[in-house]
Amino acid sequence: MPCRGRKCVVYAVVCVCFLICIRYVTIGNTSRIASLKDYSFNNVLVSNEIYASSRVQLDNSLHSNFLTKEPMNDSREWTILMTVNNGYLDFFRNWLWYFKKLNLSTPLIVVAHDDLVYKELWDVDVSNLGNIVIERSALVSINSSVNYQTKQFNMLVGKRPYHILDFLERGKNILYIDTDTVWLQAPFQYFTGDYDLWVQMESDASFCTGLMAIKSGPHTLELIRAWRDRMIDIDNKKNDQDGFNDIVRNFSSKVRIKGLDTKRFPDGLQYFVTFNDRQREDVVVVHNNWIIGHGKKLERFKRMKLWYEDKHDGTE
Template structure:
């Protein structure tokens, strides 16, 4: 587990009462279209085995999957929202224009909830939770993420709602607005440019939570 932080906190910004290992402090955010509905069902199969009390927001990126989700997964703690940006139901080739459009919409959703003071764990639907991920969200950090290559994986990242994460995601979106691209490289580029913002702590590697 890669942890990303801005180390300069005021005492009022993070106190002992902010127990971010508690799932109730978080909302899981996923996006899915019709082509990936079976991936979501697999994600849900493993997630429900953990019996976690946590809010889940699922953003449906086309009308077909929106109807399926509403019919099958409407229940307490699960909110199903129709995307106000994307309407793509078909499978997409990696790095195609449509794929980049879908990927670039994800920080829009993340930013919306961070601005509402909601801590967000964004996860792609092709992940599998084998155990509770929230117990690893310890320390005075703004973000926790799966590491990938020499950076972080945008497909599994937890954002504590703060002025720093809001600014980061806003700047991430600015990069994406300048050139249509996959979201992950732009996120890593932004993290690397913010002076004294990011440091990488790999001392506490979590066991495999994802397959």
């Protein structure tokens, strides 16, 4: 029998109330009132419970598309790789101090070249920066600061393609960076375009292997394997950069290489000698090369107020 008059109105109200209760209440002890704060206007769940723990890792697609407005070709697409020995541990910590200031979430892998630095990194640096992986190199063990173009230097840097290749073969896009660098800005936004490899350029127009962003792919793997094999052939008579420049031209038809803008990524000769203060304001990464010796590099960083310990002890 159809409802009429007041009875129909009351029936409709009861039905609406019942539907509202179903929306907000579930049967049993697991009932929960949904908070408006748990929802964004595009139906992406951003519950306060997610943010309560800094250890909870959000899904990458959610993180990149909703929580930030960074381009897709950003820091999350890369893994930073560094090799460190005890002789340049202080330079690594200087780099790390500036890196932490940028508040990046990029994974960091550090390959230790000796037992002393391996233990020190585990004991101190891992506790200070959680998103870091420490590995001990099985290829070399040199714990002192070695000078450019010496046999020990060539032995040390000659293992660079081995380590890069190791992680490229795991499917990681690798940004290899030397320890004698300082990041004033995040460099990832400059790794754009249809390229496989971005690399710093030296003043003499050669490629600098101390700053290389390499996408993992069949052609880049072939290039890095050829670089590794070249280092075996020259048997520590040249450094890794010479070895890379020896063979890279053979891959010009396979690997798309982009030389980074020297105004943004200058070498040590440009930044410390030829640039003026205005030009230095545009620099993204400072590379303290084109000078030989730990002490001279340290003095040059200090002179340009780029040394972290001076910022702690108030000497600036």
